[in-house]
Amino acid sequence: MVLTKIKGWLSSLFRRKKDVKLGIYGPVNSGKTTLANRICMDWMGEELGAVSKVPHETREINVKENVTIKNGRKSLSFNLVDTPGIATKIDFEDFVKAGIGGKEAKVRAKEATKGVIEAIKWLDDMDLVMVVLDSTVDPINQVNVTILGNLDARNIPVLVVGNKTDLKNANVKRIKSSFPVYNTVGISAKNGDNMGDLYKALLTMLK
Amino acid sequence: MNLKIKFMPYEKFSKGSLDEFIESIKEDTIVLIDAKLTAEQEADIIKETMMKVSQKFPGIEMSSIELSNHENLNNFGKIKNAFVEAIIGKKRGMTLIGPAKIVHKIKKTPEELLLYV
Numbered sequence: 001m002v003l004t005k006i007k008g009w010l011s012s013l014f015r016r017k018k019d020v021k022l023g024i025y026g027p028v029n030s031g032k033t034t035l036a037n038r039i040c041m042d043w044m045g046e047e048l049g050a051v052s053k054v055p056h057e058t059r060e061i062n063v064k065e066n067v068t069i070k071n072g073r074k075s076l077s078f079n080l081v082d083t084p085g086i087a088t089k090i091d092f093e094d095f096v097k098a099g100i101g102g103k104e105a106k107v108r109a110k111e112a113t114k115g116v117i118e119a120i121k122w123l124d125d126m127d128l129v130m131v132v133l134d135s136t137v138d139p140i141n142q143v144n145v146t147i148l149g150n151l152d153a154r155n156i157p158v159l160v161v162g163n164k165t166d167l168k169n170a171n172v173k174r175i176k177s178s179f180p181v182y183n184t185v186g187i188s189a190k191n192g193d194n195m196g197d198l199y200k201a202l203l204t205m206l207k
Numbered sequence: 208m209n210l211k212i213k214f215m216p217y218e219k220f221s222k223g224s225l226d227e228f229i230e231s232i233k234e235d236t237i238v239l240i241d242a243k244l245t246a247e248q249e250a251d252i253i254k255e256t257m258m259k260v261s262q263k264f265p266g267i268e269m270s271s272i273e274l275s276n277h278e279n280l281n282n283f284g285k286i287k288n289a290f291v292e293a294i295i296g297k298k299r300g301m302t303l304i305g306p307a308k309i310v311h312k313i314k315k316t317p318e319e320l321l322l323y324v
Contacts, residue, residue, distance in 0.1 A: 088253055089266025089307035106262070113257040120250050140315055142269045146253065149246025 020078040020206065021125055022067075025151075026132035027143045028055045028085030031163040033062075035132055035189035036082040040064050042195065048082055055094045056112035058084045061122060071196075074203045083122060084115030086143050123150055128157045128206055130198075135162035135170040135186060139178045148179065157205050162186040165193060210235055210309060210324075217242035217297045225255045232306050233264050237322075243273040243300030252304070264306065270313035270320050271302035 024032045037047040048064050050057060062082040069076050090112050095105035123129075129151055133139050151158050160182040162172035172186030185201050187194045213236050220228065220240050229252070232238060244252075249269065256267050292298055303313060303320050314321040 086253065087266070088256060088269055090257075090260050091265055091307075092262055109260065109262075113260045116257045117254050120254055123250075142249070142271070142313070142315075146246055146249040150250050153246050 020076070020127045021081055022078040022202070022206075023081045023083060023122065023126040023129040024132055025083055025119065025123075025129050025147050026085060026161075027134070027141070027147075028087050030085065030132045030134045031189050032085065032132045033058045033082055035130070035161065035163060035187070036062070036064070036080060038189045038192055038195060039067065039069070039080060042192070043067055043069055048080070055098075056085065056087075056090065056108060056115065058082060059108070059111040059115040060084065061115075061118055069199050069202065071199055071203050076203055076206050078127075078206070081122065081126070083119040084112065086116055086119055086147055087112075088143060120150075123154060123156070126151075126154075126156050128159070128202070130159045130161050130202075131182075132161045132163050132189075133175055134164050135172050135175060136164055136167050139175045144179075148182070158182050159198075159201055159205060160184040161198065163189050166191050210237070212237045212239065214238075215240050220244075221248075221297075225251060228252075229255050229259055229267075232267060232304060233259065235306060235309060237303065237305035237310060240302040240304070242302065243271045243298035244302050245298070264308070266307045267304055268307050268310040268313050269302065269304045270315050271300055272315065272318065272320060273298055273300040 024036055026032050033048065033050070040046055040048045044064070044067060048062050061084070064080045067078055067080045090109045092105050092109055095108055100108060131144070131147055131151070133144060148158065160175060160179055162170070162175045162184060164170055165172060165186045166188035170186070172184065176184045183201055183205070185194065185198045187198050213231070215238050217240055252267070252269065260266050288299070301320070303322065305322070309324055310322060312323040314323070
């Protein structure tokens with residue numbers, strides 16, 4: 001624990017600002033790739049990855065280099081790193097329900113497990129992380145706690161993003177009260193709602 | 208099916224092999240550890256679990272509560288707890304880990320872990 005903190009502090013001290021890595025982490029199906037696509041569309045005019053309602057659609061790390069966001073006179077360039085959803089289990093039944101057959105489901109599950117391992121390994125390389133949570137579900141679960149705990153242990157600044165505010169039962173206040181020490185922004189990555197607040201928060205955190 | 212519940216002292220967990228630990232959970236065993244694990248230990252468990260996922264073993268459910276991080280504690284209480292934990296070498300609390308095919312959900316409140324099997 002102490003060693004990880006010292007390592008995180010030293011790497012943040014010597015990290016070159018031009019190589020800033022902004023990670024997108026979170027549980028499965030919270031809208032990480034939808035957010036990555038929204039950011040890339042807003043500032044580069046092109047998407048980063050495919051999205052779907054099938055769990056573990058993103059099974060490998062996707063990086064978009066040299067994304068620059070601006071707000072007034074402030075601007076920030078970074079490499080955007082979209083990661084597979086972190087999970088403690090891979091439910092084969094979910095794939096079958098989504099119409100994915102036995103053999104393909106097995107391959108998809110294997111890729112998903114590798115994706116989770118890769119996402120955890122990449123934690124050490126991040127300068128700032130957006131933890132994307134689905135604001136329609138209870139945020140107190142082990143995956144969220146483990147992600148936030150690992151970022152905290154590495155001294156990596158965190159912006160908690162309560163996604164899917166376009167849905168009727170969205171509750172960003174519940175996320176804020178569950179994780180009160182973190183800066184939290186509620187957005188709809190799908191519709192682009194409140195993205196201005198998200199960009200302002202990122203510029204403030206990485207200035 | 209015979210479901211086993213195994214108590215594991217934190218000292219044994221922290222010195223033991225993670226591979227053997229997950230293998231024991233695969234054999235329909237729910238493990239109760241007498242401490243809150245560190246975030247890094249939790250991440251290591253997830254990584255090890257992912258290496259072993261198959262159709263027969265879809266993964267795990269895991270949850271923990273930390274007794275020393277109670278909101279009602281004043282600063283003196285928090286310092287006292289940190290001191291005690293530094294001496295005993297673990298975070299006071301408990302961690303429950305079970306196979307996902309049996310443990311469908313663990314609901315967590317500040318003082319309770321509710322297991323849905």
